[in-house]
Amino acid sequence: MAPHHPEDVGMKAERSPRRAVAAADRTRQPTEVRRRLIVEAAVPLIAERGYASVGVRDVAAAAGVSVGTVTYHFGSVQEILSEAMVLQIERYYAALSEAADRATSGAEGLRLLVDALFTEDTDRHWRMWFEYWNAGEHHPDQAFARGQDRRYESWHQQIRTLAERGVTDGEFSCDDLDGFTVRFAALADGLALQRLRQAPPLTTQDARRHLNHFVETELRRRPGT
Incomplete structure (x- = not known):
């Protein structure tokens, strides 16, 4: 859950087109652009259906390319999942890291971190995050x-x-x-899972409240701050 490591999946972190293009134009697309196009199309599929329910044909249809194009660029849906998570990490945490770096204090940075972890728009990220870790349990590489x-x-x-x-x-x-770091990360993951499962129900506001309370309890405020 931090800036990506391109060497893990063999992709470059440069910007590329995010939409499928006309068939006549696809032949002129370089390999990296095609890979990015396929991964972009796979992200919402994996987030909405789960990794196990997404097949090569689903990804090809969403990307507007042939099944052969997908299998040419990727060895498996799991490989696509790996790159899809890199995209999620880039988008979700790049802005978060920049905001934390601009914070006037460590306390403000942690508040920004907690706020960004739980919003109405972060459920997709958390679904992808748990799918990513589940896939790792079965990945032979x-x-x-x-x-x-x-x-x-x-x-x-x-x-x-x-x-x-x-x-x-x-x-x-x-x-x-x-110890604080380990417990913060564990609590964030646990709250995110409860937020997704809604068993018991958990709002984004309550998730933030629990995590902020943990920070205030673990990191004792010094007098005058």
Whole structure:
């Protein structure tokens, strides 16, 4: 859940067209553009149906290309899922990271983080996130698992950096930043899962409230801040 690692999936992070184009134009598209087109089309399918319910034909139809084009560029739907999650990570966390970097304090950065994690628009992201981890349990390629590990490590580092900034600036007092980071990430994942399952019901406002309460409890405010 942090800036992507292109080497994990062999794609470049440059911008490419996001819409299917006319058949006459597809032959002129470079490989990277075609791959991006296919992945873009797969994102909503995976988010809405789940990874296990999406097949090559579904992706091809959504992208407006032939099945042969999909299988030429990707070895499996799971490979497409990997790149689709990279796109989600890019879009979801790039803006979040920039906002956190512009925050005037570690406390403000953490508030921005919590607010961005739970909105009415983030359910798709969380569905993709859990599909991504579930796919890793069955993926035979160790590179897939290593990519997951690096992304989660980057996500932990982002959380820890904000908390550490607050401690350094004198806003907070915390004796175990590593422990705080692990618990914050775990609680965020747990709240996201409950939010998706709605068992018991959980609003975005309540999810934020629980996570903010955790931050306030774990990172003790220093007098005068």
